Amino acid sequence: MHENFNQARKGYFRVLSVIIPAYNEEEIIPQTASVIDGILSGENIEHELLFVNDGSKDRTWERIEEQAKAFPSVRGVCFSRNFGKESAIFAGIAEAKGECCVVIDCDLQHPPEKIVEMYRLWEQGYEIVEGVKSDRGKESGLHRFAARSFYDIMSNSVGFDMSRASDFKLLDRKAMNVLLNMREKNAFFRALSSWIGFKSTEVEYEVREREVGTSKWSTKALFKYALTNITSFTSAPMQIVTILGIIVFVVGMGASLEAIITFFEGKAQDGFTTVIILQCFTGSFIMMALGIIGYYISKIYDEVKGRPKYIIDKTV
Incomplete structure (x- = not known):
């Protein structure tokens, strides 16, 4: 059993x-x-439920206030506006009073009974307990392909398999403090919580269907979420610039060689069409490269400004 388990940290x-x-x-x-x-009460686990209202436009905060009156274990944090799920997770970690925490989705697609299994593993000394998906539930073929592509990029960047990773995990206070000390604004919790190391294990679970309501993630929001997290955690897209440069160089060398051969054979043409094609080809690659570089510069600009990840309006 963890040597510090019976000693509450200051x-x-x-x-x-x-x-x-x-x-x-x-x-x-x-x-x-x-x-x-x-x-958790049935398992005699001392707990607090910390809801983080991420600038909801409905009556989510009023419902949290009602539950805080009904259950002594419920606390609530309300953002001044919508800052995104990553900010909500980090706000929860910052406000949490426990020696360990579990991050779980509000829609109950993460099976709550698995929290008990995670907690028992923490009692045995594990400092991070990852919830990994045994399946991804019902998804369209396009969504599944996009998710696989995203996790392939992230897995290659962090050096371990993230294809079944999720935000559903338990963190020891040690791991929580390490994450809170990371000052980057665009932090990808799912990857960072695995990247920091510590003694880890896994718990498998099946993704459930939502019992109430619909998903709040649109295709546009998911694309933006993926793009932000890829660029915040890895510089791999920047390497595309180098790859495109090599491709343009090879094509240019081939075109130049062809032009030289036709010149010495006395078959040289005016070459107007070839020039136009090469200009469009190289110009499009240059613009793509500048766009990628520009996106990274915008992220650097966001970090330099030093604005907070979130702003708390009120608590309950």
Whole structure:
């Protein structure tokens, strides 16, 4: 058993903090609070449920306030506006009072009973317990292909398989503090929490269907989320510039060789069409390269400004 398990770290309580980001989830908040509180209470696990309202436009915050009155274990944090799921997770980690925390989606697609299994593994000394998907649930072929491509890029960047990774995981206070000390604004929790190391293990789970409401992730939002996280964690897209440069160089060398041969054979043409094609070809690659570089510069600009990841409006 973990040598520090029976010794509460200074300033924190030996409880489990369950961090629950919520965006426009008014319909399921009561059920989420009731189900998770019931499971943990039934296992005699001291806990707090920390809902983080990510600038919802519905009555999500009012529902959180109601649950805080109904359940002593429920706390709430409300953002001044929508800052995104990553910011909500980090706000939860910063506000958590427990010696360990579990991050779980509000829609109950992550099975809450797995929290108990994660907690028992933490009692055995594991500092990070990863929730890994045994399947991805019902997804369209296009969505599945996009997700696989995204995780292939991330896996190559971090050096380990992320194809089944999720935000559903338990972190020891040690790991929580390390994440909080990372000052980067565009932080990808799913990758960073695995990248930091520590003694880790896995718990498999099946993704469930939403019981209430619909997903708040549009195709546009998912694309933006993937692009932001790829560029925040890896510089791999920057290497595309080098690859495109090599391609243009090879094509240019081939065209030059052809022009020289035809010249010495006395078959040289005016070459207007060839010149136009090469200019369009190289010009498009240059513009793509500048776009990629420009996106990274914009991210550097965001980091240099030093604005906070989120702004808390009120708590309950």
